Amino acid sequence: MNVAPMIHPEVRQAVARLFDLAQSDTGQARRVADFLMAWWNATDLGGFDLADLFSLDRAVAADMATVFAFLGSHPGGIYADAFDLEDAMKGLIALWRPDMITEEHAGNA
16 A cells, blocks of 8 residues: 555545546546546556546536645655555446456556
8 A cells, every 4th residue: 555645634535526526427527537547547547638627617626636736746656545545446447447447457557
């Protein structure tokens, strides 16, 4: 498990909201799932198109910005498992990229 340095509550809350949204059945869910899966393993699961921000509510885009800023402020990789969300990430992969479910592709980089 990756251990992230001091994860502030607002970062944890933003990550939780994004995961909740990505697992839902809304128009924004796919875009948020793409963002989260790009964080986990963009090479295998696909990247995030920044133009997708234009289709998101401001609050959702702000949560993404919070996560992005947190990740950029620390050296090395911090993945969803640092938030105890490895199973949730695997659930997103199963939901949005079911063809990618293998040991090789479901893990983070």
